[in-house]
Amino acid sequence: MESISRLAGRRPGGSRAGRVASALSIALLAMSAAGGVQAAQLMCGPGATPLRISTAKATWSTDARYVSAPAGAAAAIVDDYKWRGWFNPTTSTHPASAGALAGQPLQGKWLSFGDAQYPTGAAGNTGTGPYPAVITDGNVANGALVARRVSFTYNEKITIGPNVDLSSIKLTGSGGFDDSTDLLVKPDTTPSGATDWIRTSASFGGFGAPSLISVDGANTGMGFYYGDNTIGFAVVNTFYAPTTSAGNPTGLFADFQITADCLTEPEPVASAVLSCAPDAADGTPVEIGPFFTNARDWKWAMRTDSGALVENTVPEQPLFDDYKYRSWFNPAKLAAGQETSARWISPGTTSPGTADLPGVPYPAATGQTKFGYYGSVFTMNQAITVANNVDLDSIKLTGRFAFDDTGDSVYVKPATAASHYTPFKHLLPDGYGGFTGSVASPFTTATIPGFEVGDNTIGLVLDGGQLRNDCGSGVCALGAIAEFKVTATCKAPAPDPATGTQTINFRAPNPGVYSATNGSTVAWSPTPPLKSSADIDVTYSTSTPGVCSVNASTGAVTLVTPAVAGSCTITANAAAGTWTDPNDSTNVVAISAAPSVTQTMEITLLKTQEITFLAQESRKVPDGAFAVDPAAQASSLLPVVYTSLTQSICSVTSDGTVTPKRNGVCTIAADQPGNAEYAAAERVTQDITLTDAPVVITQVPTLDILGLSLLSLLGAGAGGLALRRRKRAE
Structure with missing residues (x-):
């Protein structure tokens, strides 16, 4: 098993672009600090064990200040005070939901400022006071990390190496928090260069018994980024005002592990030469690939600025493959058999939402939007070399694609041409919640014009609907993910x-x-x-x-x-x-x-139109009739008519209700015959695989009270996000 190791005094280097998530798990190796603040380094390597962090006065700090010196030095943390309602960690164990720590004795102590109002032993409290009064609703001007909260932070930096999947970082364990408490993560440096970014997430509560600490980076933008990170908890007293430790001791207990998954560099493509064998007959299929989107092998080559096309900007606007808007699917979490080495490539967003990953700001970028034609072009660094025995009019892409929001076309620029091919055709699917196309049934474009013999730069033309990436809560995010092959057919080469x-x-x-x-x-x-x-x-x-x-x-x-x-x-x-x-x-x-x-x-003399008909999922014959989904759509918005080209396998009504008859490949054609304004559209077809295999029912896991509460909160947020795309701020 590959793992994360902790090496004090070292910092990870090298490029983090173009990483590919592996199925190998990594953890953080806990080694004794040898004086001074050291860094626990999340770095893939053999022989590591998970880092276990627990609350101890010697390894935790606070930003709280004494009432008598509100702008002075930080208050002292005590661990000898225990409020009567806090559970006793020396007699408690981790609950069954605490992952690898389940059932183990708790480590650590309650951290607090004591109680400045009640004497030692009063009402069942224990301690060795007196304890000076401490301000527990933080003032940022006086050094608080989070406004109106007091923060407890772990003294040791968590250093994340470039081969760690940020979306896979997990915190698992249990704790007690008096009162409402958020996880706090402060990266030393973000992609935008900001050094003052703090992300609070994953609220916790409960102090009468150990409560679950379970934060999964695949679902929550915790705010970890490459390099050094400070972690801690931001506590707020929700019952009293003014909020000081006089009668409100503000306690914290935590015992948890940090784990993550490794990333490895993608394998280079063996060949990008589309060529036929010397003896290949005309019409023989040929393909190269697969190619995968990632920040190492792709760049943001073209954008729009005030409506004008800008190519090869200087300095180049960067692409990242560690950003994921909350509604984008996570490629590292695809089902078995559907795994991919592709990554979302994106300029990111300056204002991430609470569930965006990894939850940090990215550089400001302009030129995303579609000004009447197309917006951005992401190009592959590796040229596609086409031999003279390839039919240039047969070249297609076949694979899996997703865009936010729109995939317009395939960009093609031959090395021998002064400019790229125009006009573009709408060749690529839209959507961001999942791949269009699957491993078994890939999406295939129409033939792609513009290729010439020799080297050709290719890319993806996409539109996010906004000029900038600075909309609130990340809604201006622009992204693309693709895994594809370049295919063609052979023909006799031109005479010499x-x-x-x-x-x-x-x-x-x-x-x-x-x-x-x-x-x-x-x-x-x-x-x-x-x-x-x-x-x-x-x-x-x-x-x-x-x-x-x-x-x-x-x-x-x-x-x-x-x-x-x-x-x-x-x-x-x-x-x-x-x-x-x-x-x-x-x-x-x-x-x-x-x-x-x-x-x-x-x-x-009529306007032209075209049909967008996206790939269809496989279906079960015993399930009966179903609707074409996603439905085909004509650019004219006129109704599309469906026809079955495989009547022995399936039938279809003109409005798209498919009735399966037997196992096989059901081929559906989509047509739009035109009207007095529009000419007929070119026919587009899609295949639907029909089987009679039983439907597999996945049991939904039972959630505890905390899980149900979190699910409720997430559901409330998701409702407002469901209508996000297509109507966003310019």
Whole structure:
């Protein structure tokens, strides 16, 4: 088992970007401090045991001040006082819910300031007073960490190494708190550089018997971050005012362990070359990957600023893979068989909510929002190299994807091109609560335009709906997570000019339909080439002059005025000539005329639309009919019509009610036939795997009173968050 070790005097180094959570658990090794304040280092390594922290006067401090010196030195903590209602730790054990400590004797003592009002022994209290009066509702101006609270902090720093999964840190044990108490975490440095950030979370109470301390970083933004962290408890007296230790001793007892999970660097991708075997037949499938999003291998390459596109900003705005908005799924917690090495990549938020992870502020960032087209582009550092025997018009991504909020398209920029491919097509799914696609049934995009032979930079185009990441409670968070392969089919490579032949890379337009409502200048993409493979000028002509004209030299297409619906057909030619070997100027080859290439684009007088139809979950035949979920949606918002393409396996009504018939793959097509305003949309299909396996019912664990209370509090917060997306502050 890998574990966390504690090494005093050392600090972790190295990059924390691009970590991948392993299933190996780590713990904190407890070693004796050899004088001075040392650091308990959370670092993966063999031979460690969990750190056990308990309340002891010698290892805990306070920010409380005496009533007689409110701006003076901190008050003294005492551990010889016991209020009559506090449980006796020497005769108590950890409750059954205290994890690995369950049933063990409690360690530590009650920490307090004693009682400045009642003499020793009065009303059943015990101690060796007198005890001076202490202010127990903290004043930040006088040194309190948390306003209106008094804090007890552990003297030893908790140092978290770069290979620790922040969302997996757990505190487990039991304690007693008089009165209401929050967990306090103060990282020395946050991603934003702030050094005064304090997170209070995970409220505790109870003093008559040991109560559960159970805080899981997968559910709670505790505020731990890489480097040194101060931990403690912030206590508030909820019954008396003014709040001093006169009659209100303010006690604290705690005995708990800290554990976490290890992270390992993701394995580098073995190959990013999309190439077919020399003898591969036309149409043979080929793929590379998988590729995974993480901060090591991806960057924030493009953003918008005041509506203008900004590329390769200096200094570069960072991406992080340790931030998770509270509604994003945790990739480290996926079910068995669905594990992933992908991480959420995000600029984070300057104002995290109480359940955002890890619960610390990130640098301010602008340029997230969608200004009428698209917002941010996260690109992969590793180029995708496409060989000349790959069909460029067949390239797709297949895998699992999630975005906050919108995945717009796949960014493609060939190394040989001056700019990225435009326009974008809506190719990627939306959503943030779970992956679209699964290991068994991955999501597959439509064909992705823009790739060329050679190196290509690819990325994810996404929109969070907000310009900045500074909305309150983290609601401006922008993020993406993806695990995918790049797929294509093979085709015969283009002839080498050295053989005396040439080809023209004039490719089919994508999209293949253009609406005249967008203007008379046709966005023919990919852009028609100016030169052939032998570097001879390409000339263009139209065979449909009643619909469109074409610039003979550039291939730019223009519609007739007024526009006419129909086919716009363009032919590319390259005349015979000569080719000079770039490596040997004396080698001049006679080149025959290129075979002409003809492509057609449909021109419509109607607006165009497209259908978004996301991947579907598997279903059980015995469960009967079900609705298509998520439903397909046309960009025009016109109703989508469904059709079953596998009638022997399933049927479907036009509005999307599927009736399974037998085991197999049920293929559903989504169509939108258009109307007087919109042209028909291109058909989109999705597969639904049907089985007759029994449904597995997972028993819900029973919660104790504290668990039910926490669940109630979380539920109250979740209700307000359910409608978060799509209507957020700009």
